[in-house]
Amino acid sequence: MDLNSQETIKRLADEHGPDHLLVILGAPDPESAEIAAETVVLGDPTYAGALAEAQLGLSVYHVLEDEFRSQIADDVWEDQIGVMADVLEAEEISAAVRAMRERKGEGA
Amino acid sequence: MFEGKQIIVLGERDGIAGPAIAACVKSAGGHVAYTSTECFV
Numbered sequence: 001m002d003l004n005s006q007e008t009i010k011r012l013a014d015e016h017g018p019d020h021l022l023v024i025l026g027a028p029d030p031e032s033a034e035i036a037a038e039t040v041v042l043g044d045p046t047y048a049g050a051l052a053e054a055q056l057g058l059s060v061y062h063v064l065e066d067e068f069r070s071q072i073a074d075d076v077w078e079d080q081i082g083v084m085a086d087v088l089e090a091e092e093i094s095a096a097v098r099a100m101r102e103r104k105g106e107g108a
Numbered sequence: 109m110f111e112g113k114q115i116i117v118l119g120e121r122d123g124i125a126g127p128a129i130a131a132c133v134k135s136a137g138g139h140v141a142y143t144s145t146e147c148f149v
Contacts, residue, residue, distance in 0.1 A: 022113040028123030076135040080128040
């Protein structure tokens, strides 16, 4: 994950508390979704950024998960996400992020 | 899902970009605290 993003997430967690943050991912495949989710749940696996060894345990979802999709009006979804929802491997991506949520004791 | 939360949007260039996700969140009444579009090469 981008180092600037890691620094900002750490600052927001310090300011608002981890329980008040929600991370939404737009990763293109299960592997990158898993790494991004791991970074905000268990810490940066590459030990390169501000979230190294920071087990924030943040709530994290991918855009294509039903929990997020169900919150968005159909017309907005079509305008903003549209065909990408059909192109990406939604089921595999969702499973990867869900698995990471379960590692912090949350999720379906 | 969004109530009382600060939303962090981590989009990706090859997936779904940050501003598109942020627009969805805002349309549903969520408060976006940070948006990025990352690029893995």
